[in-house]
Amino acid sequence: MAGFQSLPGFRDFYPEDFSRRQHLFRVWRQSARAHGFEEYDAPVLEPLELYTTKSGDEIEGQLFSFQDKGGRNVSLRPEMTPTVCRMVGARAGALKRPIKWFSIAEFYRYERAQKGRLRAFNQFNADIFGEAGPEAEIELIALLIQCLCGFGLTKDDFSVRLSDRDLWFFYLEALGFNDAQARGLLSAVDRYEKMGEDAFKACAEAPGGLAPELKDKVLSFLKIRSLPELEAVLAPCASEKISARLDDWRKVLAGLAAMGLGEFVGVDLGVVRGLAYYTGFVFEAFDRKGDLRALAGGGRYNDLIRKLGYSDLPAVGFAIGDVTTGLLLEQRGLTPVYVSAPDVYAVLGGPAERAAALGDIRQLRAAGWRVDYPFKDLAFGKQFKAAAESGAKLALIYGGDELAKGVVKIRDLTDRSEREVPRHQVLASVRTALSGP
Numbered sequence: 001m002a003g004f005q006s007l008p009g010f011r012d013f014y015p016e017d018f019s020r021r022q023h024l025f026r027v028w029r030q031s032a033r034a035h036g037f038e039e040y041d042a043p044v045l046e047p048l049e050l051y052t053t054k055s056g057d058e059i060e061g062q063l064f065s066f067q068d069k070g071g072r073n074v075s076l077r078p079e080m081t082p083t084v085c086r087m088v089g090a091r092a093g094a095l096k097r098p099i100k101w102f103s104i105a106e107f108y109r110y111e112r113a114q115k116g117r118l119r120a121f122n123q124f125n126a127d128i129f130g131e132a133g134p135e136a137e138i139e140l141i142a143l144l145i146q147c148l149c150g151f152g153l154t155k156d157d158f159s160v161r162l163s164d165r166d167l168w169f170f171y172l173e174a175l176g177f178n179d180a181q182a183r184g185l186l187s188a189v190d191r192y193e194k195m196g197e198d199a200f201k202a203c204a205e206a207p208g209g210l211a212p213e214l215k216d217k218v219l220s221f222l223k224i225r226s227l228p229e230l231e232a233v234l235a236p237c238a239s240e241k242i243s244a245r246l247d248d249w250r251k252v253l254a255g256l257a258a259m260g261l262g263e264f265v266g267v268d269l270g271v272v273r274g275l276a277y278y279t280g281f282v283f284e285a286f287d288r289k290g291d292l293r294a295l296a297g298g299g300r301y302n303d304l305i306r307k308l309g310y311s312d313l314p315a316v317g318f319a320i321g322d323v324t325t326g327l328l329l330e331q332r333g334l335t336p337v338y339v340s341a342p343d344v345y346a347v348l349g350g351p352a353e354r355a356a357a358l359g360d361i362r363q364l365r366a367a368g369w370r371v372d373y374p375f376k377d378l379a380f381g382k383q384f385k386a387a388a389e390s391g392a393k394l395a396l397i398y399g400g401d402e403l404a405k406g407v408v409k410i411r412d413l414t415d416r417s418e419r420e421v422p423r424h425q426v427l428a429s430v431r432t433a434l435s436g437p
């Protein structure tokens, strides 16, 4: 094998790939700012302990962890949530609430290779701290929708599926399950879409088993796809906490409908999320037509900041990944065309003309125009060919005759028209020519 290859699941970003990634980041950043979120960043390497037990078994098994030269157990970050909780927890008293933060960063998980899953990927994370009410969910789900609509995707391309771990726990408790059994069942529900009924094998084999009629109830609960269905199933086990929770559901759905986003959101009790820290509403965004894995996922995690040793602070957030989003945009033909053209290409007669041109080139560049020129002295013909191939709109021609007359020739490479301008007016003339009619 010649040379080296990147590690499995890691990507090189050649300029065209890089510009596609920048397009994603630009749309996400714009959307977050429009929703009043502030940007932060954090270390890629964290103490291993930040993830053990708090994120859940699945992520724990995928950590890129090792011992550093000082004997510390460390890990590359697999997600942002524990880190942002640490940052917010450490300054919780001083930060103005609600705290609305976002970040765009790279994460590392030792996953098995599959479509849409890599070992190094980027996420846009957005989280709200200090708001216990469903207004925070409305704000975040609206942001998530904008983060996808910003690319030109519509309600026909993706949907956000909303579910609720609280209601799951209330329901399972009403069915007589204890907390440990309920957690086992929720992780089976999480695997159900992938594995079907086999997901419940471990629960059925656990002490106490899983009676067929209870399994049927769990299965029909996970198939709930509307609020009226949810209300109907919960009616027989009505309690104060269940009716307060259903009020929150109505608020979230009404808030999103008032924003004109109702059609993007569906009820889906089959979503419970694999991460261990979620406490209430959870949601995921999916491609409506294809077989892509989740585009985004998130939910409430009101206990995590306290579990990390800080004060109690309600929190909710989500992350979108760049891999599945990129695939979806490609499938829908929404990937921007890659353009790497200068604004201006300078054609240079010889060493004296080159010397004269360099000062103008620097000035044009300082003014923000993208200017290219040949590094070596070449025949005019070759330079004009290079100018045309570069995709530049204008060629600036510095020939011996022009230099003697104190002018520069500006050629419009689209319509081939030419005119001469005095040397000292090059910057102004280029600005006029490139600013359009």
Ligand code: HAM
Binding pocket: 078, 079, 080, 081, 109, 111, 116, 117, 118, 119, 120, 121, 123, 125, 126, 127, 275, 294, 295, 296, 297, 298, 299, 316, 317, 318, 319, 320, 321, 322, 323, 324
């Ligand atoms: P997550 O569901 O693990 O949640 O990841 C969110 C998104 O990141 C996924 O929907 C997917 O698009 C992308 N993603 C995850 N793993 C990979 C991978 N191996 N390769 C490519 N893309 C991947 C979280 O990470 C939570 N921390 C989100 C959150 C923020 N919850 C609250 N705040």
